[in-house]
Amino acid sequence: MLSRTLAVALGTFRESVRDRLFYLVGAFGVVLVGATTVLSPLTVGAQGKIVADVGLAGMALLGLLVVLLVGASLVRKEMEQRTITTVLTKPVGRGEYLLGKYLGLSLTLACIIGLMGVLYVVAVWLTPAELAWSHLVAVYLTWLELLVLTAGAVFFSFVAGNALAAGLAAALFVIGHLLRSLHDFAAMSTGPGRALAALAYRVLPDLEVFNVRAAVVHGDPVTAGQVALATLYGVGWIAVFLLLSRVVFARKEL
Amino acid sequence: MGRGALVSLAAIALALVAGLSALGADLRAAARPDHADERLYLPDGRFLRLASLGFPAPAADYTWLQAVQYYGGYRRGEHDLRYFDGLVEAVTTLDPEFEDAYVFSALVHCLDANDQRGAVDVLKRGLVALPDSWRLHFEIGFIHYVFTGEFGVASRWFALAAEQPGASDFCRRFAAWSAGRDGDLLGSLYLWENLRRTTENPDMRDLAGRMVDSLRARLSDEPGSDPTSTPKGANP
Numbered sequence: 001m002l003s004r005t006l007a008v009a010l011g012t013f014r015e016s017v018r019d020r021l022f023y024l025v026g027a028f029g030v031v032l033v034g035a036t037t038v039l040s041p042l043t044v045g046a047q048g049k050i051v052a053d054v055g056l057a058g059m060a061l062l063g064l065l066v067v068l069l070v071g072a073s074l075v076r077k078e079m080e081q082r083t084i085t086t087v088l089t090k091p092v093g094r095g096e097y098l099l100g101k102y103l104g105l106s107l108t109l110a111c112i113i114g115l116m117g118v119l120y121v122v123a124v125w126l127t128p129a130e131l132a133w134s135h136l137v138a139v140y141l142t143w144l145e146l147l148v149l150t151a152g153a154v155f156f157s158f159v160a161g162n163a164l165a166a167g168l169a170a171a172l173f174v175i176g177h178l179l180r181s182l183h184d185f186a187a188m189s190t191g192p193g194r195a196l197a198a199l200a201y202r203v204l205p206d207l208e209v210f211n212v213r214a215a216v217v218h219g220d221p222v223t224a225g226q227v228a229l230a231t232l233y234g235v236g237w238i239a240v241f242l243l244l245s246r247v248v249f250a251r252k253e254l
Numbered sequence: 255m256g257r258g259a260l261v262s263l264a265a266i267a268l269a270l271v272a273g274l275s276a277l278g279a280d281l282r283a284a285a286r287p288d289h290a291d292e293r294l295y296l297p298d299g300r301f302l303r304l305a306s307l308g309f310p311a312p313a314a315d316y317t318w319l320q321a322v323q324y325y326g327g328y329r330r331g332e333h334d335l336r337y338f339d340g341l342v343e344a345v346t347t348l349d350p351e352f353e354d355a356y357v358f359s360a361l362v363h364c365l366d367a368n369d370q371r372g373a374v375d376v377l378k379r380g381l382v383a384l385p386d387s388w389r390l391h392f393e394i395g396f397i398h399y400v401f402t403g404e405f406g407v408a409s410r411w412f413a414l415a416a417e418q419p420g421a422s423d424f425c426r427r428f429a430a431w432s433a434g435r436d437g438d439l440l441g442s443l444y445l446w447e448n449l450r451r452t453t454e455n456p457d458m459r460d461l462a463g464r465m466v467d468s469l470r471a472r473l474s475d476e477p478g479s480d481p482t483s484t485p486k487g488a489n490p
Contacts, residue, residue, distance in 0.1 A: 044322050046354040050315045057312040177308035207308060214311040218351040 004092050005100040012104020013111075016070065021108060024062045025115045031058045032123040048129020049217055055120040056138055056213040063113055063146040064173060070108075071153035072166035074101050079252070094249050102154060102242060106147055113143045134216040137227055144234040145210035149173055151241035152205075158248040175200065176207030205237040296340055299347025306348065314349035321345060321355070325362060335366060346379070356380030357393055370401045391415035392425055395432070405436035413445065423453045430465065443469040 016022075035054035040047050075098065078084040087097060117139040124131045153169035160168060175182070179201055186197035209230050212222045296317075297305070306313035321341035328335050342359040345352055356376055363373035374397055380390045395411030398404040412429035415421055430445030443466060450462035 039319065042319050042322055044318075044354060044358050046315070046318065046352070049311075049352070049354070050318075053311040053315050057309050060309075174307055178304060181304055211308050213309075214349060214351070217311060220351075 005096045005103065008087070008092065008097055008100025009103035009107060012074075012101050013107045016105065016108040019070070021066060021070065022112060022115070024066065025112055025119070028058050028062055028116045029119050031055075032119055036123055036126065048124065048127040051127045052120075052124050052129050052135070052217045053213070055116075055123055056135075056142065056217070059113060059116045059120065059139065060142045060145070060213070062116070063109060063142065064149065064170075066105075066109060066112065067146055067149045067153050068166045068169055071105060071150040072157050072169050073162045074105055074150075074154055074157060075249070076157040076162055076165070095246055098154070098242065098246055098249055102151065105150055109143060109146050109150065113139060113146070129217075130219060132216065132219065134212070134219075134222045137222050138213050138216040141210040141212055141227070141230055144231065145207055148205055148207070148210075148234050148237045148241075149176075151238040151245075155241045155245040155248070158245055158252065172204070173207065176205050177211070179204060179206045180208060205233075209233050296337070296344055299344040302344055303348055310348045314345050314352055314355075317341060317345045317348060318352065318355055322358075328366070335362065338362060342376070346383070350383035353380065353384060353387060353389060356390060360393055360397065364397055364401050370397055373397050373401075386418050388415045388418035388421035388425060391418060392421075392428070395428065399428070399432055405432045406438065409433040409436060409438070409441065409445075423449065423455055423458050426453075427458065427461070430462075434465075434469070439469055439473055443473065 032051070032055055035051050035058075036047075039050055039054075043050050075084070078087075084097070088094065092100075117136065120139065121131065121135070124135065149169055149172060152172045153165060156165035156168040156172075159165075182197045183201045186194050186201060189197065212226075215222060302313060302317070303310050321338065324338060324341055325335070327333055328338070338359070342355055345355045349355075356379070360373035360376045363369045363376060374394055377390050377394045377397075381387065384390060391411055392415035395408040395415060398411060399408035409429050409432035412425050412432055416425035416429060426445060426449045430442050430449060433445055434442035446462045446465040446469065450459055450466055453459050453462065
């Protein structure tokens with residue numbers, strides 16, 4: 001089972017290389033160079049902070065672009081083009097196929113975020129900002145957040161068209177970062193709005209769990225326990241979305 | 255489509271870009287007189303924080319660049335600084351640990367608005383978010399030292415700055431110097447001796463040693479003074 005899943009994963013990774021997704025790393029480099037050279041004279045002493053902020057945010061946003069463009073059409077594209085049948089007629093189960101596709105895109109994201117991470121470290125190292133290990137923790141948690149969103153996008157791609165699935169994944173990103181405010185909103189409001197907000201707070205992933213970007217830039221501590229719990233939380237949500245996808249996929253006629 | 259047609263289309267596109275660029279410049283120039291008032295519509299920092307969708311720090315950076323540009327406009331005589339505080343407040347609500355924003359804003363209060371109390375208030379607001387910041391403590395002392403001439407108060411803030419993590423030796427030097435200027439020779443002596451004993455910088459140790467000798471000489475000339483007693487500014 002594992003070898004078949006890995007074969008699908010490697011195929012997905014090769015496809016992303018052919019789709020020139022890694023050009024995004026070049027775009028990230030341009031963003032960083034821009035933040036370092038163009039903005040530096042305007043920052044009034046905050047150069048290191050701004051380069052670090054822009055670097056970490058750029059990484060997350062460009063990664064989100066990959067999730068929205070690729071993750072939301074990861075399986076559906078192959079279903080529409082009927083190429084999926086050539087794989088599933090071989091001894092590859094739907095679950096193996098789904099997991100393989102997901103792992104392939106996760107590997108792509110790992111490589112993209114990893115390369116961006118290297119550029120980020122170099123850029124921050126060239127500024128007066130202090131570079132600490134916690135910056136790498138922020139990079140890791142950004143990757144984990146993108147994996148949760150990818151799993152969500154894959155699930156949405158089974159229940160909606162490509163564009164709508166990308167829209168739903170974007171909405172998941174937005175709501176995932178506003179969830180704590182939604183909780184406050186639920187506490188203040190009455191009637192159905194309160195129940196709806198409270199429900200959303202319970203049943204959607206809180207993406208702020210993975211957001212330590214501002215904290216690491218200011219040198220605030222990020223504990224190993226915090227990272228471990230965030231990892232557990234992320235893996236849990238990935239499992240939820242993939243299991244739901246598997247259920248819907250099982251009922252799909254190809 | 256023939257080569258000639260393609261070249262024509264490309265030329266039309268280029269001409270359009272040139273025309274739109276000129277039109278954009280005209281539109282920007284027409285909007286220029288009201289440019290500064292755009293800040294009037296800056297939303298509250300708490301709303302901006304929500305709207306930043308998990309990226310409050312880059313949003314703070316962007317608003318910070320706006321604040322710096324706005325200050326530049328003031329220096330060029332385009333407007334007064336009426337919206338500067340709003341911009342800085344938005345920056346520090348988005349990113350409460352943006353130390354440079356507090357420091358720069360305080361300096362603008364002192365130098366451009368002649369509002370030392372406002373400057374100290376901004377720095378104290380920063381201390382709520384960054385209670386361990388030696389720099390914010392130091393800047394408050396600096397304002398009391400340079401702008402209001404309250405050397406005793408300045409000395410206590412400098413001494414507090416020296417107690418914070420990562421503080422440089424010069425905080426203690428400023429504390430000792432300010433205590434001396436306040437007329438508190440014993441306090442100054444205590445702080446210089448402390449600096450001489452604990453600094454790792456040989457030049458600083460040498461300077462502190464000379465100051466200790468000088469203060470001892472001055473104190474021994476003053477009737478009734480005891481250089482070994484506990485000074486009033488020793489523990490601010």
